[in-house]
Amino acid sequence: MTPQPGDADRVTIHDVARAAGVSRQTVSNAVNNPERVRPDTLERVRAAIDELGYRASSSAQSLRSRRAGAVGIELHTLGAHNATTAPVLTALSIGAARHGCHIVPFGSQSGHPMLEGYRSMWAGRLVDAFVLAETHHGDPRPPWLEEQGIPYATFGRVWDDPTFTRWVDVDGGAGTEDAVRHCRDQGYERVAFLGWPAGSVVGDDRRSGWARACADAGGVAGPAAVAEQDLDDATATATALLEHLSPGDAVVCASDVLALGVHHALVRRGLEPGRDVGVVGFDGSETATMHHLTSVAQPFEAIAETCLDLVSAALEGSPPPEHGSLLRPTLTTARSTRA
């Protein structure tokens, strides 16, 4: 009885037109410009659409409009899924529906040149634009895309080109400031910092927020130490750092991995994170949640939404925004900062 969309008998605009006794264009109007259709006709067409379960073919629309209605995003196999890329991808995929488009993740084929994936996606116009994640100094992608005239937006500033403003990023400094303030509110005495080696823009930013907030609070800054984004190194460094801390102090970290290192160092000394020494991580990753670590959580939904807004705007030909978007992360509190 009900129409079986077995693919062979796909319902087209013609079928609806015939069923409603109107022309195909009227059906198209009923869907896209209802105000151009007389109310009673509209009613009849809509009934036919519901009856037959019609939905416009996206391939046909793409061909006509010369728009794929898709945004590409590159995924790396390369070890660490960064704890941020996956959630951003999820948020993008969900948010895309609201923007009338979809996301197409593609892989960088190992062995191929860096930009090959982008080139082939663009060549067949599988996508109308790209979202770049994990931008870094010397990133070859922005200049190449710019040169090709391909629209894109980035999660992460485009460090090499200050004129580019179609970016979203997280205000790491504001995040660590919040972290320090939270520690003080919770009654911790001094606030130490465990960060990455100087030179990484993201790391330096996060450290500066800690320094600022400590100064604002009146010299509560504890010692600062540096470790790689590696649990062993973090744990070792944290162990050494603890030598210079006393119960009642706290450590703000540049990442959840570093914070986990502090957590482990504490436990190994028989101390309890939170009760004895406060610990705050950064990223709001699953690792932090699992270990009940207070963490500065990335606003994934907002990041995705802004990226989509940026590419949408670019596709509509709007001029780029005045400035990039610096989003404020929010602190997720847990046991590790409860005294």
Place this chain on the structure above:
Amino acid sequence: MTPQPGDADRVTIHDVARAAGVSRQTVSNAVNNPERVRPDTLERVRAAIDELGYRASSSAQSLRSRRAGAVGIELHTLGAHNATTAPVLTALSIGAARHGCHIVPFGSQSGHPMLEGYRSMWAGRLVDAFVLAETHHGDPRPPWLEEQGIPYATFGRVWDDPTFTRWVDVDGGAGTEDAVRHCRDQGYERVAFLGWPAGSVVGDDRRSGWARACADAGGVAGPAAVAEQDLDDATATATALLEHLSPGDAVVCASDVLALGVHHALVRRGLEPGRDVGVVGFDGSETATMHHLTSVAQPFEAIAETCLDLVSAALEGSPPPEHGSLLRPTLTTARSTRA
């Protein structure tokens, strides 16, 4: 000088035809059926293609072939990214290129009925098929897709329908068997098990492999305990479990989270994973890598590849395979099983 693909001046098959002095169909043949074209003509056409940088428009091909050339996969925001869905998605995205298609992840809009995402993706034929991850008992998706005649393959068996064979799954039992054997090879005495509460098919499967291998090795089975997929519970349960173990024993776990619980329980007792008690997790997640836990790693690339093969076959109308594919996971060894 070089052609600027600014979208307005997109190179079409007509442009190539004109440049090469042939008809559009000859260009099409040169690309898709080179043997039908005389060698010298072929040469000329190929030169024109390279010169202009022509690539067939995927929208046009989709319309003509009535194939979107895409496979949909649903992503959940719901907390745990399962540690497996993200890597599988990455592997799928990369593998898709080899299959001449791409992956379209879509989100289940919260508040909407479960199947709405699938329905809308299918309605506009944005995808030709779906890959389902995280299948479970009472999953409403397979019967619905079946009823609609929509092609799909699953990662995880379809428990409610034994006749369905378009699935890939990981042989959990074989994985834990390997884990037990590895423990014995490393010289551990008894091998205990930390699993999930009975009733989950995956969990029971993993436990059975442990039991089997222990029996084969001649009653080396240590005690078994049960905890939820939660670090605190795992740690508590592991602490109790350790009461019944001695140095030189090992614990095989149903997941990396459980294994991490054992790791923490050991550390808190001043014992060292590996040297004192062996620990093996399951999934090969980042958590395991970070903590140097030996783990039964999921074969993500093979899983993705098989899923793609299955949907490709389904789209070509091939009959379903005789049986589902049960892939053997491989053990990733690390410090936690080094005595």
Place this chain on the structure above:
DNA sequence: ACGGTTGATTTGAACGATCAAATGGATAGG
């Protein structure tokens, strides 16, 4: 009753590709 205007609806064309059938030329066979 007739041109003029408005509004609803229909027809023609195009998006870019490919299948199917038609065309043109060269060669072989009667």
Place this chain on the structure above:
DNA sequence: CCTATCCATTTGATCGTTCAAATCAACCGT
């Protein structure tokens, strides 16, 4: 020399949709 066969290539039509222009009907004022 004329037809049959074969190969390379071209033309026509189509996929489903939407823009632009054409058609049609109703209504208005003079």
